[in-house]
Amino acid sequence: MFSTKKSLIAAAVVASMAAGSALAMSSNDKGGDTAAAAGKIEGKWAANYREIIKENGGKYLDREVMEKILGSDVNSLRAKLDPNNPYSFEVDDSIDGGPHGNAQCKVPKAFVEVWDSAEKNEKADYIANKFGKPIAESALKIWEINVDGDGNGWPNVSEEEAVTVEKGGNIYVQFCGMCHGEFGEGAKGYLPLAVDEDLVTSDFRDPAPMKTIGNYWPYATTIFDYSRRAMPFWSPNSPAIGDKGYLGITAYLIQANGIPLDDEDTTLDDSDKATAQVIMAANKYMKNQGNFFCDHRPVTHNKRCMKDCPDYLVGDGAGNIHHYRQARRLPDGTPQYNVNQRLHEAPPGVGHAGF
Amino acid sequence: MTDNRVEEKVAVQSEESRSQSRRAFLKGSAAVAGGVLFTKAASADYDPKKAVAPYAGEKEITEPLQDGPWRKRLGFGVRRYPYGVPSPYEKDVQRRTLEWLTPDSMASITMTPIQSLHGIITPNGLHFERFHGGAADIDPKTHRLVIHGLVERPLIFTVDDLKRFPSISRIHFIECPANGAMEWKGVQLNSVQWTHGMMSCVEYTGVRLSDLLKEAGIKLDKARWIIPEGADASGMSRSIPLEIAMDDCFVAYAQNGEALRREQGYPIRLVVPGCEANMWVKYLRRIKVTDVPLQHREETSKYTELMPDGTAQRFSWYMEPNSVITYPSPDYRMQGPGKYYVRGLAWSGRGKVAHVDVSFDGGKNWHEAHFTSPVLDKAWTRFEIEWDWDGSEAFLMSRVTDETGYVQPPMPQMRAVEGTNNVYHRTAMVTWRVHAWDSKNGGLIENVQY
Numbered sequence: 001m002f003s004t005k006k007s008l009i010a011a012a013v014v015a016s017m018a019a020g021s022a023l024a025m026s027s028n029d030k031g032g033d034t035a036a037a038a039g040k041i042e043g044k045w046a047a048n049y050r051e052i053i054k055e056n057g058g059k060y061l062d063r064e065v066m067e068k069i070l071g072s073d074v075n076s077l078r079a080k081l082d083p084n085n086p087y088s089f090e091v092d093d094s095i096d097g098g099p100h101g102n103a104q105c106k107v108p109k110a111f112v113e114v115w116d117s118a119e120k121n122e123k124a125d126y127i128a129n130k131f132g133k134p135i136a137e138s139a140l141k142i143w144e145i146n147v148d149g150d151g152n153g154w155p156n157v158s159e160e161e162a163v164t165v166e167k168g169g170n171i172y173v174q175f176c177g178m179c180h181g182e183f184g185e186g187a188k189g190y191l192p193l194a195v196d197e198d199l200v201t202s203d204f205r206d207p208a209p210m211k212t213i214g215n216y217w218p219y220a221t222t223i224f225d226y227s228r229r230a231m232p233f234w235s236p237n238s239p240a241i242g243d244k245g246y247l248g249i250t251a252y253l254i255q256a257n258g259i260p261l262d263d264e265d266t267t268l269d270d271s272d273k274a275t276a277q278v279i280m281a282a283n284k285y286m287k288n289q290g291n292f293f294c295d296h297r298p299v300t301h302n303k304r305c306m307k308d309c310p311d312y313l314v315g316d317g318a319g320n321i322h323h324y325r326q327a328r329r330l331p332d333g334t335p336q337y338n339v340n341q342r343l344h345e346a347p348p349g350v351g352h353a354g355f
Numbered sequence: 356m357t358d359n360r361v362e363e364k365v366a367v368q369s370e371e372s373r374s375q376s377r378r379a380f381l382k383g384s385a386a387v388a389g390g391v392l393f394t395k396a397a398s399a400d401y402d403p404k405k406a407v408a409p410y411a412g413e414k415e416i417t418e419p420l421q422d423g424p425w426r427k428r429l430g431f432g433v434r435r436y437p438y439g440v441p442s443p444y445e446k447d448v449q450r451r452t453l454e455w456l457t458p459d460s461m462a463s464i465t466m467t468p469i470q471s472l473h474g475i476i477t478p479n480g481l482h483f484e485r486f487h488g489g490a491a492d493i494d495p496k497t498h499r500l501v502i503h504g505l506v507e508r509p510l511i512f513t514v515d516d517l518k519r520f521p522s523i524s525r526i527h528f529i530e531c532p533a534n535g536a537m538e539w540k541g542v543q544l545n546s547v548q549w550t551h552g553m554m555s556c557v558e559y560t561g562v563r564l565s566d567l568l569k570e571a572g573i574k575l576d577k578a579r580w581i582i583p584e585g586a587d588a589s590g591m592s593r594s595i596p597l598e599i600a601m602d603d604c605f606v607a608y609a610q611n612g613e614a615l616r617r618e619q620g621y622p623i624r625l626v627v628p629g630c631e632a633n634m635w636v637k638y639l640r641r642i643k644v645t646d647v648p649l650q651h652r653e654e655t656s657k658y659t660e661l662m663p664d665g666t667a668q669r670f671s672w673y674m675e676p677n678s679v680i681t682y683p684s685p686d687y688r689m690q691g692p693g694k695y696y697v698r699g700l701a702w703s704g705r706g707k708v709a710h711v712d713v714s715f716d717g718g719k720n721w722h723e724a725h726f727t728s729p730v731l732d733k734a735w736t737r738f739e740i741e742w743d744w745d746g747s748e749a750f751l752m753s754r755v756t757d758e759t760g761y762v763q764p765p766m767p768q769m770r771a772v773e774g775t776n777n778v779y780h781r782t783a784m785v786t787w788r789v790h791a792w793d794s795k796n797g798g799l800i801e802n803v804q805y
Contacts, residue, residue: 061705062760089670102647104579105670107598111705118602121565128570131519132510137503143641145590146582149650189458199665201776205540208776211656216667219650226652229590230488233462236588288667292659295671297780299772300764304710304756306721314718316805317767321717321750324786324803327542333795 045069049086049110060110063301080296086110089294102149105294147225154276155243165255166270168248175232175241176249184256194256214257218289220282224250248274260285450481451548461489466552470686475728475735477555479611484618485531488588491638495622504644507572514608514622520562523605526734528702530554530674532631532658535781542804545685550785550802556735559626561607564600578644583625586640593634594648595627599672603628606639629704629733630672633658663774674704675782676763678711678755684787689798692746698739703757710756711738717750717786718765746792752784766805
């Protein structure tokens with residue numbers, strides 16, 4: 001089943017948040033946005049959070065309102081991973097991949113309370129205008145191309161009809177390799193599809209890691225859904241490839257990314273048939289799938305400071321406003337402007353003074 | 356007797372006494388913050404002499420004004436341009452792209468020149484473009500929208516059918532979540548067009564999505580997601596939770612009073628107010644109602660955010676509150692010490708903008724700006740604040756607080772939590788450094804990052 005590392009992530013992120021905050025915030029911070037309490041889980045959210053939000057004019061992301069509801073857990077990601085928290089984006093069944101494996105997220109309860117319009121729109125009676133025409137699901141045979149994370153929507157390709165992984169590789173080289181590289185290494189500036197880079201960089205200025213199928217993608221179904229839907233770029237959902245061919249390409253990309261099919265780390269052989277079953281097997285072993293969690297923004301909960309703000313909110317995060325980074329300089333030391341701008345004419349306020 | 360604060364102001368603007376007047380200011384009643392001077396408008400009654408006092412000592416123009424050539428001959432007649440175009444003198448106000456961002460113009464982006472815009476509406480021709488498979492050229496007569504899945508009665512509509520429904524018109528900002536992405540690792544570019552141009556704000560007209568879903572008899576007990584899909588080469592899709600779909604989404608056929616442009620999804624697109632522009636599926640042809648999300652490439656490989664520890668955030672929907680000073684900004688140059696009306700835009704994906712504060716000293720002290728435009732839900736809001744620049748180095752920042760009480764963070768704070776490999780949602784403040792008037796690049800305005 002799904003190899004979730006969610007509780008580990010929670011701990012790790014909390015730790016990194018605390019560390020990051022220590023970097024960014026001075027120790028004399030009082031009442032500001034500190035992650036000092038982030039590790040603590042109270043587990044008891046104010047049950048009357050609706051009233052609290054209402055009493056405060058709907059300000060559900062106001063620091064003080066949140067403290068009233070969450071206590072000191074305002075900044076705690078770990079707390080937000082608890083689906084019972086009114087600020088959590090998580091849905092119960094995504095914690096372990098759920099009964100169907102397809103992770104769900106939701107809009108936090110605290111957010112929904114203030115816009116009751118969705119509920120109103122749902123409840124209001126409605127009688128059809130009869131402006132449309134009925135259509136049968138079967139009429140969508142060609143349009144319906146979704147294959148979701150649970151594997152709903154696979155085309156009917158039997159084991160006998162299916163191509164081998166090797167054949168899939170040939171099709172890939174013929175239709176995809178010129179842009180994505182024969183082995184998924186990328187070409188001509190187009191995205192690579194199989195580069196196994198570490199997702200953690202040591203210096204924050206380092207180039208961002210390449211995120212490809214093996215090291216990043218949480219679902220194998222997405223390879224098929226997207227390739228058939230949108231690739232090859234100049235001729236998507238190509239009949240020359242067909243469902244069998246797209247299955248073959250998908251299996252080849254699973255092989256190229258070294259995605260296992262079971263606990264024994266079995267990987268695809270060239271002679272294996274590229275069927276939906278094979279891809280669903282890989283779908284459970286995507287290397288990075290356990291590292292995703294629901295968006296928990298906003299990540300900061302500051303108070304609106306007006307005068308003599310604490311150092312962590314000023315300049316470089318340590319109170320120094322002269323410690324900044326600049327864009328590249330021209331040889332004579334003047335800042336580089338990336339386009340021809342009218343730097344020495346057109347005073348601001350005269351004409352549009354664009355560039 | 357003139358108000359002595361006005362006198363001081365006259366003094367500060369006359370070249371020879373700049374330094375003395377600065378001292379006078381420091382002693383006087385005006386608030387001083389980081390070498391930045393603020394004066395309150397005099398509360399006394401209007402006095403024409405006092406009003407023009409700041410011009411005292413300025414050299415008068417005596418040369419007679421000449422007629423321009425357009426005074427001596429007729430201009431062009433009506434219907435020279437059946438569809439009007441901007442003055443040729445505005446030719447520099449353009450959408451622009453950075454070639455190095457993408458290998459292909461069919462999967463690319465252009466940015467809106469927001470440094471040259473006024474008010475809160477983006478003209479259709481300057482609306483930013485984001486394509487994943489080029490702009491489709493669709494004949495609206497053949498275009499169809501299907502609603503199916505967890506509904507009682509799957510239905511198909513023509514564009515004309517949709518126009519028969521009750522209509523709504525709303526002004527909303529639309530922002531690519533990658534807006535500002537190039538600035539995660541430091542400063543790259545000296546223009547608001549590059550730092551914030553992956554967004555626009557227009558008036559949309561269309562049909563409520565909740566009406567369309569109910570027209571087809573959506574099964575609310577089972578439905579949890581809608582999966583919209585485009586008719587173009589990218590077949591764009593996202594999974595949108597029902598709470599958002601039933602809230603304030605609509606299917607738009609018009610933008611700023613005319614039909615959508617092809618670049619924005621002609622003939623119809625989805626409008627998902629306050630949320631990532633990628634969810635606003637263009638060339639909309641199909642909405643499938645489901646109980647599980649699709650896990651489309653655009654919500655797994657892309658539009659998910661890598662955190663510093665290697666974990667990733669998924670299903671990011673709302674655009675956080677954000678703001679930027681558009682004037683003065685790196686596209687301009689200060690014209691000397693004196694008075695400026697600092698302007699900019701603020702917006703929030705979660706509702707209305709409540710406050711915008713401006714700092715001239717890198718975030719130490721803040722001054723509340725006022726709004727010069729209507730304050731609308733999930734729309735650009737224009738702010739302005741008076742500033743008497745004394746010519747010394749300044750660090751300009753704007754900070755929005757929205758109606759939910761969320762306060763826009765500074766960059767070091769956001770970086771500490773989100774790292775710099777995130778790509779999307781870089782919604783922390785930016786800083787414009789104004790070079791001291793008497794320095795080498797005096798008056799230059801530079802994008803710097805803390």
